[in-house]
Amino acid sequence: MNVSGMKDTLGVLLAGGAGERLYPLTRDRAKPAVTFGGNYRIIDITLSNCVNSDLRRVYILTQYKALSLNRHIREGWNIVAREMGEFVEILPPMKRVSENWYMGTADAVYQNIYSIGSEQPKHVLILSGDHIYKMDYRKMLQQHNDCGSDITLATLLMDPAECSRFGVVEVDGDSRITGFQEKPERTNLRSPYNPSMVSVSMGIYLFNTDVLIPVLLKDAEDPSSSHDFGKDILPKMVDEYRVYAYNFEDENKKKAFYWRDVGTLEAYYEANMDMVAVSPVFNLYDADWPIRTHQRQYPPAKFVFAETGRTGTALDSIVSAGCIVSGGSVKGCILSPNVRVNSYTEVEDSILFQEVDIGRHCKIRKAIIDRDVHIPEGTTIGYDVAADKARYFVTETGITVVTRDYSLFENAVTVDYFTPE
Numbered sequence: 001m002n003v004s005g006m007k008d009t010l011g012v013l014l015a016g017g018a019g020e021r022l023y024p025l026t027r028d029r030a031k032p033a034v035t036f037g038g039n040y041r042i043i044d045i046t047l048s049n050c051v052n053s054d055l056r057r058v059y060i061l062t063q064y065k066a067l068s069l070n071r072h073i074r075e076g077w078n079i080v081a082r083e084m085g086e087f088v089e090i091l092p093p094m095k096r097v098s099e100n101w102y103m104g105t106a107d108a109v110y111q112n113i114y115s116i117g118s119e120q121p122k123h124v125l126i127l128s129g130d131h132i133y134k135m136d137y138r139k140m141l142q143q144h145n146d147c148g149s150d151i152t153l154a155t156l157l158m159d160p161a162e163c164s165r166f167g168v169v170e171v172d173g174d175s176r177i178t179g180f181q182e183k184p185e186r187t188n189l190r191s192p193y194n195p196s197m198v199s200v201s202m203g204i205y206l207f208n209t210d211v212l213i214p215v216l217l218k219d220a221e222d223p224s225s226s227h228d229f230g231k232d233i234l235p236k237m238v239d240e241y242r243v244y245a246y247n248f249e250d251e252n253k254k255k256a257f258y259w260r261d262v263g264t265l266e267a268y269y270e271a272n273m274d275m276v277a278v279s280p281v282f283n284l285y286d287a288d289w290p291i292r293t294h295q296r297q298y299p300p301a302k303f304v305f306a307e308t309g310r311t312g313t314a315l316d317s318i319v320s321a322g323c324i325v326s327g328g329s330v331k332g333c334i335l336s337p338n339v340r341v342n343s344y345t346e347v348e349d350s351i352l353f354q355e356v357d358i359g360r361h362c363k364i365r366k367a368i369i370d371r372d373v374h375i376p377e378g379t380t381i382g383y384d385v386a387a388d389k390a391r392y393f394v395t396e397t398g399i400t401v402v403t404r405d406y407s408l409f410e411n412a413v414t415v416d417y418f419t420p421e
Contacts, residue, residue, distance in 0.1 A: 076294020
């Protein structure tokens with residue numbers, strides 16, 4: 001793969017959204033900083049794609065509740081060669097060209113136009129920080145250059161029944177985009193790559209910089225614009241510029257393509273559960289496409305007690321370093337680092353964040369338990385929806401989310417909100 005062009009490419013990773021649909025997990029943290037797959041944060045997936053694609057200049061645009069995200073980037077992603085001009089760098093809102101906070105995806109990039117210009121890149125690759133997938137951006141750049149494109153959109157094949165969730169693009173036989181439909185209820189469009197499917201935007205845009213800058217300036221001056229790439233900028237570019245689709249090529253090495261938007265609690269839960277299968281749908285074990293993160297030093301996980309009725313076990317689960325399963329049973333779960341499950345407790349189909357401590361004689365299923373939460377002895381979660389709703393946050397599909405403020409109910413333990421992530 002010819003990687004020379006990546007040296008002239010700047011990555012801009014949008015990580016500033018409020019993440020309302022992931023509430024309450026985003027009450028105290030930015031969405032890209034939410035734990036994923038035990039060891040990781042959501043943003044690690046996209047950043048790993050960047051590093052594996054030899055994209056070594058990346059700006060991360062933050063905005064809401066970014067403390068833990070900033071810390072994670074500082075501690076875990078200071079791995080590139082700064083003396084060679086490489087960086088993974090946080091850019092908070094600076095209001096350099098506007099008195100507003102970021103008003104949309106395009107406005108977020110526009111407000112950092114000076115930082116982008118200072119790097120003098122030939123191409124700008126705009127990415128989202130809340131998707132789970134594996135993609136080699138070099139292949140996208142290669143097609144972009146081969147087609148003489150001004151902008152290339154990464155597209156994904158999707159069932160037409162799902163089109164209301166996505167921006168649908170009209171693509172001709174040469175992969176040129178000729179039209180857009182923003183989240184239509186139904187569409188007659190079909191993809192040239194598969195006539196039974198539609199091509200939808202993945203929210204990944206590769207611009208020539210000399211095209212991006214004037215387009216952003218023009219959009220910023222338009223009072224009727226919502227300053228969003230998908231809604232405002234891209235549909236207007238079809239007639240004036242060479243706009244092409246890059247059909248997603250999956251690096252996950254599985255039969256079915258894998259791409260997940262984890263913007264809702266249900267989607268987040270399901271994406272995590274994908275990884276505890278005997279043959280995980282999302283492959284964390286590929287040495288050719290490693291997923292990086294920052295990990296603190298913990299001792300190995302251990303499982304203790306082998307008595308009748310008091311055996312420490314974990315089946316069909318991911319168990320991270322520092323965990324102790326002490327006479328309890330764990331099945332179909334993800335345990336983040338330094339979790340403790342005590343004796344006579346049963347935990348099923350659940351996600352436990354870092355530093356969770358579950359007392360004895362508990363029964364928990366289909367739950368997400370936020371970091372630093374102590375579950376008192378004898379607690380039952382996931383078996384009585386009415387009782388759970390009185391204490392916790394419960395989704396429409398019955399996922400119970402236990403956060404650090406659940407200590408407001410009787411017998412729980414107060415948590416220090418300043419515990420660093």
